[in-house]
Amino acid sequence: MTASSSTPGTSGVAIPFPMTSSDDPDAEGVVGTWFVLDGESVTEGQIIAEVQLDKVSQDVHAPAAGVLRHAVAESVGVAQGGVIGHIE
């Protein structure tokens, strides 16, 4: 839907997939929704994505102000703690 077409960002502040399942740290989740598109500006604390693992969803907030770069598209599997994007 809003999948990134650019090269995943590798610099700046990394945005990790939150640890949502301590029982199963190897479980993979997905970014269900990117609220902020790749390349758009964000303010610190702004909700940028909603991630989902099993049936639990959680908001992800921008760790810093800057330009958001997606590292993964919606619905692509990501490990907990894995990088879903960067703030440049």
Added chain:
Amino acid sequence: MTATETTTGEGTRRITTAKAMAEAIALEMRNDPNVFVMGEDVGAYGGIFGSTTDLFAEFGAERVIDTPISETAFIGAGIGAATEGMRPVVELMFIDFYGVCMDQITNHMAKIHYESGGGVKVPMVLMAATGAGYSDAAQHSQSLWGTFAHLPGIKVVAPSNPYDAKGLMASAIRDDNPVLYLFHKGAQGLVWMAKNPRSIAQVPEGAYTVPIGEAAVAREGSDVTIVTISLSVQHSLDVAEKLEGEGISVEVIDLRSLVPLDKQTVLDSVAKTGRLLVVDEDYKSYGLTGEIAAIVAETDPTMLSKPMVRLAVPDVPIPYARTMEYGILPTRDKIEAAVRELAS
């Protein structure tokens, strides 16, 4: 008539329809201590379709009240609170459950103002999830807005997008009349359900209202008018965008409210295009599609240059099996075929 395009938010802050609803409720709760929320799983769970997300954390169990599974009791309690001057927002989890609490809704919530000679107001919002498309079968998939719009004494609204969801919720809470607020599960922008990008949009952070009783021209066009509401607006806009490339210009009217109904916006559009398709995810007989047809016929049947088309759910229970379910729903394919027929 209000064009929503001119009033969407700025910047990159986008939220889902579900969050827009919750945000509107939170803003009203901060401003008015009489506003509170009540229903099944509206507390820590945040509403099973996200309509009360994060309210419990901010306002606590005194103002965001989880109830037992007894719709008659908690809707009745909400009506009582409303008659005493509070402004309850009560969630009926699925509109399909109306059967167990219909006396409270239609004989009390809807009639107290009339029966008291206008002396007692019922400023209450009854919100409920509607709609099909995810195999929840015949008792959890109905739209039913036509049933409630038929009964006098209740305003009925059904937003199609985050901006209207927030603005209509604010209007509903501030209204001194009972308002039935129907949100389509498939338009909530939930991550665990198939979602259309139209369910996620820029929405102003502050409070604002969308007037109850005003339709929106969701898209302007000149060849065919689609009159519709709720999730079917999203499907209709998708079809209109697709057909634009072939030179078919489709105007989409998002009714947003069924009671009061913005007849003038419908008539203005039909007068312009002369070709009318009404799309409704509710049952076909005795419902929205027939009502719109009657309004056009009563006003001036010669406005139509071709017979109008009704696309609604046939008068059968919503099937569980996905292929059968989509067989009866007003899908994009069926909307497109109907527009093509009208435009030919």
